[in-house]
Amino acid sequence: MHQAPGRRRFLSSCASLGAGWFSGCDAVPIEGNEPPLDASPDAGIRPAPAISLAKASFIRNIPFVGEGDPEFGVLFNQGLDARKYTDLSTLESGTLDTPTDEFYVRTATPDQLDRSLPWSVRIHGLVERERSLTLDDLTAATRTLGPYLLECSGNSRQAGFGLMSQARWGGIPLLELLNDMPSTDPNARLLVTGFDSHSQASVGNRSQAGASWIFSQEQLAKTGAFLATGMNGSQLPSDHGAPVRLFVPGWYGCCSIKWVTEIEWVADDAPATSQMQEFAARTHQDGVPELARQFAPAEMDTAAMPIAVELWRIDDRELLRIVGITWGGNHAVAALEIRVGDSPWQLFDCDPSSAGPSFSLWEFVLDSPDPGTYALVLRVPDRSVRTRRLDSEFYLREIKIT
Ligand SMILES: Nc1nc2c(c(=O)[nH]1)N[C@H]1C(S)=C(S)[C@@H](COP(=O)(O)O)O[C@H]1N2
Numbered sequence: 001m002h003q004a005p006g007r008r009r010f011l012s013s014c015a016s017l018g019a020g021w022f023s024g025c026d027a028v029p030i031e032g033n034e035p036p037l038d039a040s041p042d043a044g045i046r047p048a049p050a051i052s053l054a055k056a057s058f059i060r061n062i063p064f065v066g067e068g069d070p071e072f073g074v075l076f077n078q079g080l081d082a083r084k085y086t087d088l089s090t091l092e093s094g095t096l097d098t099p100t101d102e103f104y105v106r107t108a109t110p111d112q113l114d115r116s117l118p119w120s121v122r123i124h125g126l127v128e129r130e131r132s133l134t135l136d137d138l139t140a141a142t143r144t145l146g147p148y149l150l151e152c153s154g155n156s157r158q159a160g161f162g163l164m165s166q167a168r169w170g171g172i173p174l175l176e177l178l179n180d181m182p183s184t185d186p187n188a189r190l191l192v193t194g195f196d197s198h199s200q201a202s203v204g205n206r207s208q209a210g211a212s213w214i215f216s217q218e219q220l221a222k223t224g225a226f227l228a229t230g231m232n233g234s235q236l237p238s239d240h241g242a243p244v245r246l247f248v249p250g251w252y253g254c255c256s257i258k259w260v261t262e263i264e265w266v267a268d269d270a271p272a273t274s275q276m277q278e279f280a281a282r283t284h285q286d287g288v289p290e291l292a293r294q295f296a297p298a299e300m301d302t303a304a305m306p307i308a309v310e311l312w313r314i315d316d317r318e319l320l321r322i323v324g325i326t327w328g329g330n331h332a333v334a335a336l337e338i339r340v341g342d343s344p345w346q347l348f349d350c351d352p353s354s355a356g357p358s359f360s361l362w363e364f365v366l367d368s369p370d371p372g373t374y375a376l377v378l379r380v381p382d383r384s385v386r387t388r389r390l391d392s393e394f395y396l397r398e399i400k401i402t
């Protein structure tokens with residue numbers, strides 16, 4: 001659970017953002033800005049008046065209810081069923097990266113993985129000559145990339161949405177690495193495979209072993225997909241795919257194959273892998289396509305959710321401070337709308353410099369409603385932005401005011 005002093009630090013830091021997009025900042029003339037209202041079909045939604053917390057006192061945190069009370073930052077279960085959830089409530093301006101040991105885990109190091117032999121990544125398939133990349137080849141070209149967030153497509157409210165974290169990565173773009181070993185077929189796709197042999201199957205076979213995903217060259221170029229050997233300035237830890245994992249910025253975590261062992265140039269009409277089929281629904285595919293090329297990019301759409309709610313007071317006036325994040329999608333979103341319980345949608349500005357593959361933080365302050373349980377739902381006023389998970393209220397959270 002985060003503490004109020006940290007929040008206050010965050011609050012005072014917003015002055016340095018300059019642009020004044022923060023509704024919680026002192027003297028921010030939100031009404032004077034021109035938020036992108038024209039795209040909203042709901043005529044009549046006007047920016048909510050900015051309420052300053054400058055003279056208010058922090059009273060307490062208001063926890064989210066109905067989320068199964070997960071324990072954060074602790075690894076539980078094993079192999080394919082292993083999980084660690086990230087506590088997103090602690091994210092603050094300037095520290096949106098998750099410390100490595102709190103980064104979420106989906107599948108821990110396979111117990112069959114033998115790291116005593118030197119690691120290499122086999123490059124084969126539709127190439128003139130097969131090759132093996134050594135770890136030295138990879139680390140020699142490694143540079144800092146990101147920050148980029150990763151979200152498991154199976155993230156859930158039950159898990160406090162804790163299957164999502166952000167880090168800076170040490171890596172090298174995959175296409176750059178393959179520059180001097182192109183395929184003999186200009187339309188070839190790349191099949192990336194990771195080690196995934198576990199002596200125990202997933203309980204109830206909920207997760208299948210066999211991690212691999214097929215990408216077009218265009219998808220790898222557009223996302224800047226890279227092979228990572230480092231995380232937050234240190235070596236990549238075992239549970240996150242050491243010695244080398246794939247990372248695909250902006251796509252769901254299931255595509256970011258861990259413990260990469262081989263990369264194969266395959267024909268344009270290659271069948272989808274079992275992993276692609278397993279994750280078809282969770283990556284918003286139309287049914288379960290047979291061929292890899294029939295899979296839509298597994299992109300995370302623009303999304304937003306509250307990560308912390310606080311009660312503040314000025315004299316007799318009680319205020320709620322809602323802190324949240326936006327992420328995903330291909331363009332920045334300059335405004336959001338929030339609905340608290342049954343009350344009307346309220347529009348507020350958020351960081352217009354936010355980028356899809358990394359987190360951005362926002363806050364909204366309102367008068368505290370009467371005691372009761374309230375759902376917090378967000379949407380993007382610019383309806384040209386694709387928001388499939390938001391549209392289904394996937395990221396709904398509830399608070400209880402007592
Ligand atoms: N080899 C292998 N790679 C894998 C997986 C796996 O089970 N085995 N899980 C995928 C899924 S579903 C997710 S969400 C991410 C999680 O990465 P993390 O544990 O580093 O957060 O790894 C992906 N890569």
Ligand SMILES: [Mo]
Nearest residue numbers: 152153253254
């Ligand atoms: Mo995942």
